[in-house]
Amino acid sequence: MPELEPFIVSAPGKVIIFGEHSAVYAKPAIAAAISLRTYLMVAPSEDEEDLTLEFPDIGLVHSWKRSSLPWEVVEKFSTSNKPTTTDELIPEVVSEISKLLSDMNQSIHYAASSSFLYLYVHLCNRQTKAKRFTVRSTLPIGSGLGSSATISVCLAGALSILGQHIEPATLGNNDKSVDNQDSEYIDSWAFMGEKLIQGNPSGIDNAVATHGGAVMFQRTQSSVPSVRTTMRNFPKLKLLLTDTKQPRRSSDLVGNVSRLNSEYPKIISSILNALEDIAREGYSIMIKPNLDERARKRLSELFEINHGLLVALGVSHPVLEKVRILTDEFKIGKTKLTGAGGGGCAITLIDDDVAESKIKELIAKYDEFGFETFETSLGGKGVGYLNDLKIDSEGFLSLESKEDIENAIGVDNVNEWKFCKRGGMTMIGVALMTLEAAVSPTAYIAAVLEVPTSSPFSSKTEIPFLISSDLIAKTLTIPALTTAANGTNLPKINFELAEIFFNLGTIEFKPNATPQDAVTAIV
Ligand SMILES: Nc1ncnc2c1ncn2[C@@H]1O[C@H](COP(=O)(O)OP(=O)(O)OP(=O)(O)O)[C@@H](O)[C@H]1O
Ligand SMILES: C[C@@](O)(CCO)CC(=O)[O-]
Structure with a gap:
């Protein structure tokens, strides 16, 4: 294989339109990639024995000697030259990895590092020269936009390349040649990485971060493959994405819903069934070529009912209610939390006839509460690969703002990015995200x-x-x-x-x- 390094792998965050939490219980959910992304640079290490992880966004730098990794244990379980995923994490490997992390006392550091090491020991081997792995993200962390999945997808993508299990992506932005299957491989390993960060993921976040675009996703109950239906056509909708900046961990929220489900199985299953009906109803509305007034009103009502059910599952937060109440007071539209909730982000479906000035007024009000609204587009590219870099690890680390990151290496700014898949429609947005596609x-x-x-x-x-x-x-x-x-x-x-x-x-x-x-x- 030709010299690849240094290189960067990138993956997009996502918004869930309908179906968070119920997705974990094998109900369908609808989500789309956003333009905020995570970038992972892989560069040679000063000493090829030293594996270094740099996660400046969460204040973590850590090194391990490659010889200290639990190779014997992993080799005991490996059955082929091209590693395949298991239904569950291998407890013996997880346990060995936890020993390497015994000095890490922040859960946010522990989660990201264990995901890295688990993927590393499976996808690389004793002979792989140790590297320097540096991550920068333009996504808010732990805010419901799938930041953990972007990390897992970038790691799975980069380590699969280093382990020579896949080829670096080759499709340019407007390439018409055939998609390759490597994205499925990346997705499957990213799902394992997600298990270490999130605990019990449905797989929707890593699926969107890997494949991009917009999907209806449904996890299956066992080892049967999940079902991912690409949605190439959205109606014209205006969405406002608001980050409450209230920190939370998806694993806690997903865990609490699981506890409720064990304690009140009948009640919780009714809520999950209702969430399923909402996702299906939302899907049937969103794939139609034209959204008439009645359909728009129904979508708005579905947002409201969906949020109410998530409140019933205990995954809202006073700040999310604040966002919702403000949009109600301003008569702008309907709001629901997006992602795992407990803080993080909300999306508001803006009514058609709302004046821009009114939206600006609302955004100014959000500012007063310390909330941030995002400019993003929906449905963009999935996992990407960039080499022949004009920047090294130090330069990458020194980029100050999200804009600097986007300008220097952003998927939308650098033409040399390559992808495993074509397509991914980009639906434009400014302060408002607009889900829009030409309908023919x-x-x-x-x-x-x-x-x-x-x-x-x-x-x-x-x-x-x-x-x-x-x-x-x-x-x-x-x-x-x-x-x-x-x-x-x-x-x-x-x-x-x-x-x-x-x-x-x-x-x-x-x-x-x-x-x-x-x-x-x-x-
Ligand atoms: N830029 C980053 N650098 C390092 N680790 C990160 C980064 N972004 C996310 N992580 C890891 O992901 C964890 C956050 O994942 P979590 O699932 O709680 O939130 P999320 O994925 O943003 O939200 P949701 O699951 O609701 O979409 C962090 O604790 C950290 O371990
Ligand atoms: C809360 C959840 O449904 C969405 C998190 O983005 C968890 C998952 O599906 O993995």
């Missing part, structure tokens, strides 16, 4: 009709229309033309399909389609 019949079909693909970790499937198997079979034999240009990596459907659909008028939405339905429909 073809794009619509591409957005809503996804054919299942299996992968080690996740699969995509959705047949949201009731259509005859004949029609599907006939249509799938037509070579892909149009959607290829639009960036889908799935079996392609051309204009004829749209015409068939629209001429026949067979648009009957089936929100509860299962992977099995999809498989039956195409056989």
